[in-house]
Amino acid sequence: MKGKLILEDGSVFYGNMLQEAGAVGEVVFNTGMTGYQEILTDPSYCGQIVTLTYPLIGNYGTAGLFEQARQSYVRGFVISELCTEPSNWQAENSLADYLKARNIPCIYGVDTRAITRRIRSHGTMKGIIAPESASKAQIAELMARPPKLDVVHEVTTKEIYQMPNDGPHVVVMDFGVKRNILHSLHKIGCRLTVVPAYTTAREILAMQPDGIFLSNGPGDPKDVPEAIAEIRELIGQKPMFGICLGHQLIALALGADTYKLKFGHRGSNQPVKNLRTGRVHITSQNHGYSVDEASLAGKNLVITHRAVNDGTVEGMSHKDIPLFCIQYHPEAAPGPDDNTYLFNEFWTLLTQGE
Numbered sequence: 001m002k003g004k005l006i007l008e009d010g011s012v013f014y015g016n017m018l019q020e021a022g023a024v025g026e027v028v029f030n031t032g033m034t035g036y037q038e039i040l041t042d043p044s045y046c047g048q049i050v051t052l053t054y055p056l057i058g059n060y061g062t063a064g065l066f067e068q069a070r071q072s073y074v075r076g077f078v079i080s081e082l083c084t085e086p087s088n089w090q091a092e093n094s095l096a097d098y099l100k101a102r103n104i105p106c107i108y109g110v111d112t113r114a115i116t117r118r119i120r121s122h123g124t125m126k127g128i129i130a131p132e133s134a135s136k137a138q139i140a141e142l143m144a145r146p147p148k149l150d151v152v153h154e155v156t157t158k159e160i161y162q163m164p165n166d167g168p169h170v171v172v173m174d175f176g177v178k179r180n181i182l183h184s185l186h187k188i189g190c191r192l193t194v195v196p197a198y199t200t201a202r203e204i205l206a207m208q209p210d211g212i213f214l215s216n217g218p219g220d221p222k223d224v225p226e227a228i229a230e231i232r233e234l235i236g237q238k239p240m241f242g243i244c245l246g247h248q249l250i251a252l253a254l255g256a257d258t259y260k261l262k263f264g265h266r267g268s269n270q271p272v273k274n275l276r277t278g279r280v281h282i283t284s285q286n287h288g289y290s291v292d293e294a295s296l297a298g299k300n301l302v303i304t305h306r307a308v309n310d311g312t313v314e315g316m317s318h319k320d321i322p323l324f325c326i327q328y329h330p331e332a333a334p335g336p337d338d339n340t341y342l343f344n345e346f347w348t349l350l351t352q353g354e
């Protein structure tokens with residue numbers, strides 16, 4: 001079926017739809033050459049239509065192994081050439097069948113290069129995917145739908161669950177945690193208790209954790225003020241590590257500020273400089289917001305990492321208490337595993353008092 005992607009600025013891009021399901025969301029782009037299934041199932045993309053800039057998508061199929069959550073939360077997928085005959089020893093299904101089975105709206109055969117150039121010059125925009133035959137009134141109705149703000153509520157775990165282990169006990173506040181983060185913490189030996197995003201500081205401390213981890217997650221960090229208030233109570237009580245949304249929430253809880261980037265950082269090859277070692281690491285990123293560097297003055301935080309492309313803050317640590325956080329995704333394994341050392345640093349914080 002013929003379909004189109006329409007952006008808020010009125011631009012239209014034509015292609016084919018895999019199925020009738022249309023979509024509304026914030027249109028973003030990801031520059032990774034691989035990782036499309038991890039993108040589909042990363043809860044941080046909840047509410048977004050994701051355009052993949054790599055021209056051929058689906059060539060290694062899909063497999064349960066790559067899932068980052070129970071389901072996909074992206075609102076829609078935009079692909080240039082969709083490969084329908086995958087070739088990989090791990091493949092269990094084709095991407096087309098995977099998308100159809102889950103009713104994930106997808107438009108393919110579109111000029112993703114033109115879409116990306118448009119987003120880069122205008123900034124991230126709202127957009128819709130609709131059949132070519134959709135009427136002006138249907139399109140206007142879709143475009144007028146207000147964005148859903150409470151996306152963290154949609155993706156967080158509804159129930160507390162455990163991942164047993166022999167090492168220190170870490171309570172994970174789940175704002176939309178990726179499975180590979182849980183695996184990375186578990187692999188270094190942590191015993192995990194994963195709790196819903198809106199668990200109170202008091203409830204968390206009653207679990208007697210040795211450390212607290214704040215996960216990645218979707219949306220604007222300022223849209224979860226209740227969680228920020230609880231994090232403020234937790235800071236300084238136990239060693240703390242935050243990734244991506246967790247990093248932004250720590251900044252807000254300490255009285256610093258965040259802002260929206262023009263088109264965000266999404267991809268698996270984003271260079272970041274570790275300011276303590278001078279080394280540049282290749283990182284996987286997926287964020288639309290950033291910590292405002294000027295707002296860090298007087299907050300006792302040190303900037304530890306910086307994006308090489310635009311100089312924005314990618315990591316911080318506290319001068320007085322055992323707390324650090326990272327804007328990118330050290331658990332991702334797109335090839336290089338330059339960033340796993342950060343989990344070892346958390347382990348050092350957890351065990352140094354023993």
Ligand SMILES: NC(=O)CC[C@H](N)C(=O)O
Nearest residue numbers: 216217219244245288289
């Ligand atoms: N991956 C994440 O945790 C993203 C954090 C936040 N939603 C942002 O877009 O900046």
